[in-house]
Amino acid sequence: MSSIQCQLWMGSLESYMTEAFILAAFRKMGEDPSTVKLMRNKYTGDPAGYCFVSFKTDDAALDAMHKLNGKPIPGTNPLVRFRLNSATNNQHRALLADREFSVWVGDLSSDVDDYSLYRVFSTKYTSIKTAKVILDSSGFSKGYGFVKFGLEDEQKNALYDMNGFIGLGSKPLKICNAVPKPKSELGLAAGSGTSATS
Structure with a gap:
């Protein structure tokens, strides 16, 4: 099994x-x-x-x-x-939550999907956990996404190294820190549970 x-x-x-x-x-x-x-x-x-x-x-x-x-x-x-x-159980997810660090990735062109975002970051950083392009209700990209790291140092490096990166889609990437939304907003938000900060 x-x-x-x-x-x-x-x-x-x-x-x-x-x-x-x-x-x-x-x-x-x-x-x-x-x-x-x-x-x-x-x-x-x-x-x-x-x-x-x-x-x-x-x-x-x-x-x-x-x-x-x-x-x-x-x-x-x-x-x-x-x-x-x-598919991780809630206890396992809670243990990992303290070790996850995210960046917001903006200016994604419409041809960028989860897999291409994941591949670009995972070739440069070893602790990538997930990459997610945010889609609208019709399944089209909203032009931004999130990349989750297991190591804070890699997340911090990506904030600088990947900002302006050319080679994913047709536009240079914009990168900033992603922080979890307050719990009071999570019930109202239809997004991914994180937001961008400069």
Whole structure:
């Protein structure tokens, strides 16, 4: 059985999406998950609207998340987009939260997705945990995103080294510190739970 670190959570599932359908969708997109576990309502037996997708390695799971998040799921009509996140339990997430440091990345051109943002930063920094381009309700980039680091020194270096970086999309990048929103704002915000500061 895969460890929880080799799993992705997938949400916004429609009732017709079976484990075989989800597995086939990942494979059509060039990914090779080991298993899909569709979660069900324990009282009714109906699909709960989410599943866990297991991969052989952590890197394969992270790559799939960054490549597919926000992209259309093959075979859906009307169109449904992949909604993926790493599957860590809340206790594990709380332990990691103290060791995560983020930057806000602005002036992203429309061709930049999670995967390309992740690849550019992960080739320069070893502690990259996630990269996320923020999308509007139609699935189009809002022109900014967030990159999460495991090491504060790398996050601080990125604030200077990556500001003005050319080579991702068609515009130089703008980088600034990203800080968590106060808890009172999180319930009202539809964003990622972080905001930019200069």
